[in-house]
Amino acid sequence: MGRLPKAWLAAFAAFSWTPPALADGYGDLxxxxxxAEPLLETxxxxxxxxxxxxxxxxxxxxxxxxxxxxxxxxxxxxxAHSDLMLSVQYAPELARAYFYRxxxxxxxxxxxxxxxxxxxxxxxxxxxxxxxxKMRARDLMN
Numbered sequence: 001m002g003r004l005p006k007a008w009l010a011a012f013a014a015f016s017w018t019p020p021a022l023a024d025g026y027g028d029l030x031x032x033x034x035x036a037e038p039l040l041e042t043x044x045x046x047x048x049x050x051x052x053x054x055x056x057x058x059x060x061x062x063x064x065x066x067x068x069x070x071x072x073x074x075x076x077x078x079x080a081h082s083d084l085m086l087s088v089q090y091a092p093e094l095a096r097a098y099f100y101r102x103x104x105x106x107x108x109x110x111x112x113x114x115x116x117x118x119x120x121x122x123x124x125x126x127x128x129x130x131x132x133x134k135m136r137a138r139d140l141m142n
Contacts, residue, residue, distance in 0.1 A: 025052025029059055032066045035073075043070045061091025068097070072104055080104045095125035102134070115140055 028049035036042050046067035050060055068083030081104055087097040102117030118140055121131045135141050 025049045025054030026059070028052060029055060029063050032063055035066060035069060039070045039074055043067050046070070058091045061087045061089075061094055061097070064090060065094055065097045065100070069100055072100055072107075075107070077104050077108055093124055095121045095123075095128060095131065098124065099128075099131055099134070114138075 025048070028045050032042060032046035032049050034042070046063045049055060049063040050067075055063065064083045064087035068080045068087055071077070071080035071083060080100070084097050084101045084104065087094055088101070091097070098117045098121035102114045102121065105111075105114035105117060115138060118131065118134050118138060121128070122135050122140075125131050
């Protein structure tokens, strides 16, 4: 294959295209998924994604999952419960939602409820290393 003429290369180098900013619900979902600091600001971005009306039900479930994870990380357990429960309602196949529900219950000392959520996570993601490790650590593999 031949080389491109220098004029074409110069024109191509001068052309700079940047994608438009993602100011929609999907763009907010992508930012939300990063779980970046400061967490409260990221939680607000998750809320914007949820309220946008641009997402599918599964994507709303994902945004709720991320916001629930943030609430768990901030030890805001009532908010974590709420978001993770809604996440499962919107996207029942999200194993991570069940896993984090288990972590919240465990942090609150509710071991039976935690174990139930870990089993749910295992049902949807039997090969997830974190889920497997938790199942083994809590002797739930029977």
